[in-house]
Amino acid sequence: MNYFNYKRRLSSETRIGDIPLGGTNPIRIQSMTNTNTNDTEASAEQVIRIVEAGADYVRLTAQGVREAENLRNIKEVVRSKGYKTPLIADIHFNPRAAEAAARIVEKVRINPGNFVDRVKTFENFEYTDEEYALEIEKIRAKLIPLLNICKEHKTAIRIGVNHGSLSDRIMSRYGDTPEGMVESCMEFLRICVEEGFSDIVISMKTSNTVVMSQAVRLLVQCMDKEGLSFPLHLGVTEAGDGEDGRIKSAVGIGSLLADGLGDTIRVSLSEDPEYEIPVARKLVAYIKERENHPEIVAEAYAGYSPFDTSRRETYAVENIGGENQPTVISDRSNGNFELNSHFLPDYIYVGKELPLAAPRAIPSIIDVEGWKNGKNTYPLFTSVNYKEIKGNAATIKFLRLSYAELTEEVLSLLKEDTTIVVILTTSHVNGVGEQRAFIHTLMNNNCKTPVVFNRGYKENETEDLQIKAAADFGTLFLDGFGNGIMLQNEGSIALKSIDAYMFGILQASRVRTSKTEYISCPSCGRTLFDLQTTVALVKEATSHLKHLKIGVMGCIVNGPGEMADADYGYVGAEKGKISLYKKKNLIEKNIPSGEAVQRLVQLIKDNGDWVEPDNN
Incomplete structure (x- = not known):
């Protein structure tokens, strides 16, 4: 491979x-x-x-x-x-x-x-x-x-x-x-x-x-x-x-x-x-689209295995890297600061200067030319001005790079300065391959700098952006790489939706949980209830339980097994009847479907996993 x-x-x-x-x-x-x-x-x-x-x-x-x-x-x-x-x-x-x-x-x-x-x-x-x-x-x-x-x-x-x-x-x-x-x-x-x-x-x-x-x-x-x-x-x-x-x-x-x-x-x-x-x-x-792309020249790190789920070792720069969960950086350089309270980014990139409207509670990343050493603000350097990093007083210095810009001099700087976080960008048609090449080069040089993956798209349809971004970023996170994600898009999709996609990609890659995870089957002729309606009802009752995985399965064939990773399960037992599971254990059998969602909620409460929704 x-x-x-x-x-x-x-x-x-x-x-x-x-x-x-x-x-x-x-x-x-x-x-x-x-x-x-x-x-x-x-x-x-x-x-x-x-x-x-x-x-x-x-x-x-x-x-x-x-x-x-x-x-x-x-x-x-x-x-x-x-x-x-x-x-x-x-x-x-x-x-x-x-x-x-x-x-x-x-x-x-x-x-x-x-x-x-x-x-x-x-x-x-x-x-x-x-x-x-x-x-x-x-x-x-x-x-x-x-x-x-x-x-x-x-x-x-x-x-x-x-x-x-x-x-x-x-x-x-x-x-x-x-x-x-x-x-x-x-x-x-x-x-x-x-x-x-x-x-x-x-x-x-x-x-x-x-x-x-x-x-x-x-x-x-x-x-x-x-x-x-x-x-x-x-x-x-x-x-x-x-x-x-x-x-x-x-x-x-x-x-x-x-x-x-x-x-x-x-x-x-x-x-x-x-x-x-x-x-x-x-x-x-x-x-x-990647077929016959321009060759990417790199040497694979001998210690890397595609069968190993362990994450690349990095040091921590404040809350980025090390044992920290991957960071979400939202591009708000257009001055739009409308946020989704359920998916608040860890950092916002504001561009050339810090606008008055920018939320001060969220750390801001600012182009170094306009950065002032203020509270909760951090400078962004590029390959053009990276030499200015030396002597800069910021506790985190973000450096935007591509694989082509990873020169010996830049690599030496990364190994020397442990306050740098790389924002790794690419415009290659096989951006996944190029960003992999960057990470393997770091590993070959025993460089443990944290890396935030950055990709830019031009999509107006939400489905198109979800599919492309998830395929690109998800591959790298499943590789065990990446200390953060920065998804940018020039199309008409709302920025707060893009923030939600970033959190969704991290959760799908199993590196950061931010919402209730639902394991629900696609339905088939074995399904014993109206799956789409039922999934919607279960979500309505439990979507605030961000610490839980809940399975909604149409029948017994894959239900208990595929839900073994879930905390609770809702499985079709026979026509109009539902069985409820805690992990792999059958708790209640043949509940009338009209009562099953309420009984699921009660089961969660009985086991101490329920929290009341915040309606604010």
Whole structure:
């Protein structure tokens, strides 16, 4: 992997109907219906809406053989209306449903965590080597018949690993880890290879962007060692809706696309599925702009590993760097000081001088030419005047630099003066690669200066800015780099919204929490309640609980597992009934849905995690 220069990984090609995946084919876009698969008309209509939005593939859930068999009727309706888009069946817990679907659709997704294994119990099991080997033989006995059907019908398979549904067998050996996700996949993949079956796609999904990024990279490394190069499906599960869902998806998926990984993506939003497609297309198009870019010359730091989640070591300059959480700097040089009280920046950049209207409670960064040694103000230097830093009395000196401006003299100054914070900017088409090059150069020279990442955009659409900024900044924060963020935009988007995006990117990258985090699934045919309405109700009741993660899950398949990272969970148990969880523990079962939000609030109160909202 080249950390600095974009080049897409060349995978093997997988046949999926008339739209092959991987190899030199474009990155494919897909989504999933949320209709009842037994409802032929509604499912076919939604498939068509998703296709018309621009999807290359459409997935439908098949809980049982009945749903799997009805895929034939859905397919006939879709094909009769002139749509040839490949259809995919999504299977959990039911090999017989997978076998039925494989005779009908172009691809079948199976989950190694529950294709053979029972429902995840979170119990502790110990397996001897002999017992473990017997478990693998159980997989072989169930998987080989499916492979034979797929060979006969030219049906592809996705081995779709979910962090939230690793089997007890995997958990016993590897725990709830990226390594466990990789081994869960490889158990199935090795059997496929032994059986001569190669129309395979692989996914490693989780709601945790750090774990997702690690797992995919570890999988690629593992496949490389075994001489395999199957295409990858990327997605962040339970990303949520609106701004949060877009930012979290762009952080997780974008960080992998930036490294050339990924052959198909699905942006999972708790919204109507056709709304996922434009988001996915924008993300892919943005990363594609980096193809054949001017070469970035840099030397990778030998001690850096893409599989390590530890952060780059820096010293602290007051509240920036060291063990401090990443800083948010808001560009207010246009004189607009309208702020969002929920997302107050740590610093504001005011430009050439300190305006009278600037809030004095927030530290101001001022161009050094207009800076006066006043309270709560700090100078900003550039590559033009950096020599003036020596002798300056400020306790923090901000220095705006690009990679090209990191000369030996500048590097020497950074190592000498421990009051400097770099604001690292870039105009390179592969800005991620160039900013990585800067950080690796610092590490190669044992320079521990804190670095704030700075990017500028020209966007008028909020979604466009969210996607691009999250993909750029998120990649670097997932690398373990960065002591702050400074997002600038020349378009018409409100500055207080941009501040919120910066906090959102830090939270999606799991480096700073500023609001309640919701882990909510995108809904599918298994969902047992109106997910969009329910998410809105849960948010209305709990959005002030910034210290909590709350899961809102449509069904039991991934619910308890994917919510294991959440503090509280709201999970569909059966039609009209909800179960409530504290961490992994089921607390209340089969609550009428009309009472469930109120009971969730009570559960939070009973456990001492409730605070009253501040209505000021």
